[in-house]
Amino acid sequence: MADENGKGGVLTAVKGMGSHLRNSQVWNSIFRPGSPARADSGDTPRNRAYVVMNNVLYHLHPVKVKRHGVKLSYTLCLGGLSFFLFILLTVTGIFLMFYYRPTSPAAYFDLQALATDVAFGQLVRNMHRWGAHLMVITVFLHMTRVFYHGAYKPPREFNWVVGIILLLLTLLLSFTGYLLPWDQLALWAVTVGSNMGAYAPVFGEQVSFILVGGVQITADTLLRFYVLHVLFLPFVITIFMAVHFWRVRKDGGISGPL
Amino acid sequence: MAQLPENLLRRSAEARAKADGRPFEVVMAEMKGEAPPAGAAAAAPAAAAAAPVAAAGGPVRDLDAESAKFGVRRTLLERGMFARARKDGTAVPAMAGAVAAAAPAAGQAAPAAVGGPPPVSGPPPGVRTQRLLTVVKAGAIQGTTREPQDKVNVWPHLLAIEFVALLVMLALLTLMSAFIDAPLLEFANFNEQPNPSKAPWYFLGLQELLAYFDPQVAGVLLPTFGMIALMFIPYVDRNPSVRPSDRKLAIAIFTVFFMASSILTIFGSFFRGPGFNFVFPWRDGIFFDDLKTLLE
Numbered sequence: 001m002a003d004e005n006g007k008g009g010v011l012t013a014v015k016g017m018g019s020h021l022r023n024s025q026v027w028n029s030i031f032r033p034g035s036p037a038r039a040d041s042g043d044t045p046r047n048r049a050y051v052v053m054n055n056v057l058y059h060l061h062p063v064k065v066k067r068h069g070v071k072l073s074y075t076l077c078l079g080g081l082s083f084f085l086f087i088l089l090t091v092t093g094i095f096l097m098f099y100y101r102p103t104s105p106a107a108y109f110d111l112q113a114l115a116t117d118v119a120f121g122q123l124v125r126n127m128h129r130w131g132a133h134l135m136v137i138t139v140f141l142h143m144t145r146v147f148y149h150g151a152y153k154p155p156r157e158f159n160w161v162v163g164i165i166l167l168l169l170t171l172l173l174s175f176t177g178y179l180l181p182w183d184q185l186a187l188w189a190v191t192v193g194s195n196m197g198a199y200a201p202v203f204g205e206q207v208s209f210i211l212v213g214g215v216q217i218t219a220d221t222l223l224r225f226y227v228l229h230v231l232f233l234p235f236v237i238t239i240f241m242a243v244h245f246w247r248v249r250k251d252g253g254i255s256g257p258l
Numbered sequence: 259m260a261q262l263p264e265n266l267l268r269r270s271a272e273a274r275a276k277a278d279g280r281p282f283e284v285v286m287a288e289m290k291g292e293a294p295p296a297g298a299a300a301a302a303p304a305a306a307a308a309a310p311v312a313a314a315g316g317p318v319r320d321l322d323a324e325s326a327k328f329g330v331r332r333t334l335l336e337r338g339m340f341a342r343a344r345k346d347g348t349a350v351p352a353m354a355g356a357v358a359a360a361a362p363a364a365g366q367a368a369p370a371a372v373g374g375p376p377p378v379s380g381p382p383p384g385v386r387t388q389r390l391l392t393v394v395k396a397g398a399i400q401g402t403t404r405e406p407q408d409k410v411n412v413w414p415h416l417l418a419i420e421f422v423a424l425l426v427m428l429a430l431l432t433l434m435s436a437f438i439d440a441p442l443l444e445f446a447n448f449n450e451q452p453n454p455s456k457a458p459w460y461f462l463g464l465q466e467l468l469a470y471f472d473p474q475v476a477g478v479l480l481p482t483f484g485m486i487a488l489m490f491i492p493y494v495d496r497n498p499s500v501r502p503s504d505r506k507l508a509i510a511i512f513t514v515f516f517m518a519s520s521i522l523t524i525f526g527s528f529f530r531g532p533g534f535n536f537v538f539p540w541r542d543g544i545f546f547d548d549l550k551t552l553l554e
């Protein structure tokens with residue numbers, strides 16, 4: 001098989017199998033018409049439209065966008081990157097959930113074990129933590145870029161409000177996650193943070209009591225923050241993101257040009 | 259020519275007769291393109307006066323007069339007349355007045371006008387002919403209010419950019435995570451508060467404010483007010499322009515707040531040490547545990 005003919009024979013066979021696969025019913029049932037993965041779709045304007053239109057992507061993107069909107073210098077991709085970081089945080093977070101128990105003292109020791117006993121455990125934890133910090137930054141910068149473009153002006157006023165809610169939810173997600181390592185940093189940062197909330201004039205103490213699950217942080221707080229962090233807040237932010245993206249399109253696509 | 263159903267013709271003839279104050283039969287006959295009944299000539303003085311007697315003895319129609327009277331175009335009257343004659347196999351009535359210059363088909367109208375036999379020139383059997391009813395002025399059925407825009411396909415132009423941005427972000431994050439570990443300090447101890455105790459970095463601007471104001475103000479009023487103010491920006495800023503040169507005030511205000519919160523956050527993160535007292539990071543060290551693993 002080492003001689004030239006043999007290699008050529010294998011190559012041809014592989015190529016033949018490839019084209020057989022790409023023409024098969026199974027393949028064509030997965031990739032809808034227009035997809036570049038299909039053997040029968042060339043790079044025509046119509047197929048370019050089909051790539052989006054015949055695809056789950058159509059839920060996020062229209063077929064065409066304004067030319068200035070695709071310029072990197074307009075959105076700086078900040079909204080998109082915030083979304084991507086959210087996805088990444090979901091994936092890494094699910095990984096972490098396999099190794100983490102929200103009880104004291106298990107939580108702390110689970111994270112220690114993650115660093116030593118789990119393949120790529122520390123790397124994934126690092127990505128989750130730095131990704132979370134980055135997401136706060138990208139969301140904040142996204143808001144800033146939207147402001148400087150005046151992109152909150154009619155008809156986009158309400159999407160700005162949805163955006164502020166997303167910013168709040170992002171901060172809350174980050175804050176509830178902060179407690180989970182159950183180390184000195186987590187405990188006292190969250191203590192300082194929730195003490196601030198307790199100063200609220202009317203319901204401050206009640207809200208703080210409900211969030212923390214008592215007058216001060218205990219192991220119960222850990223469970224409470226955990227459920228908020230892995231279930232409740234992601235659920236709510238997903239809904240608001242759906243509204244946010246839908247409104248971006250319904251409000252006439254990306255704003256501008258300036 | 260499309261034939262109106264009898265009942266519709268009747269209805270419009272009745273209306274017309276009422277409007278003109280003429281007997282119904284006359285109007286009906288006219289509308290049908292038939293000769294008016296004999297007695298009708300006297301009852302319709304205008305039509306009778308205008309209708310000279312034909313040399314051939316048949317009925318004579320003054321199409322110009324009828325046209326003016328009924329507000330129907332002469333060509334239409336002519337066409338109706340020809341069609342009726344063709345259908346009934348009768349001779350076309352003689353016409354008073356000028357031979358229509360705009361007769362529907364010159365070749366067909368000319369012999370008819372001089373009393374020749376009606377040409378049998380209908381469409382061949384099985385062919386449907388169309389008649390132009392009216393010309394509607396050009397204009398879209400749906401009004402388009404949007405200007406055409408310069409657009410590009412999302413695939414490949416936008417998706418390619420997004421994909422690259424995604425890869426760059428993933429690469430950065432992976433690199434950072436490969437080299438900098440997330441901090442994990444000692445086990446949580448309720449009896450030993452570290453000094454300083456700092457909130458997560460995105461709240462350090464607020465914690466910094468706590469050093470200047472009453473906790474009610476710094477911890478509650480300012481952030482609540484700040485969030486509400488942010489939400490109300492679109493409803494307060496009534497200026498429709500998005501050009502930076504038109505919105506100097508808005509940009510100035512936002513920039514002041516943006517810079518202030520950034521400076522407060524940086525200050526709280528790096529310039530506060532034990533007891534949340536002021537420190538110089540280069541002289542006294544950095545008390546910022548979020549980046550502890552990076553700084554060690």
Ligand code: HEM
Pocket residue numbers: 075077078079080081082083086139140142143146149151152156159160161162163164166167170241244248253254255256
């Ligand atoms: C989890 C957080 C967020 C995500 C994932 C997100 C995502 C996005 C995306 C993907 C876009 C499309 C354009 C772009 O990439 O710039 C967008 C547009 C927009 N976002 Fe966000 N966003 C978030 C938070 C915010 C915040 C905090 C605000 C403002 C307070 C905001 C206000 C807007 C507005 C007004 C638009 C329309 C911009 C335009 O048409 O130019 N969003 N967002």
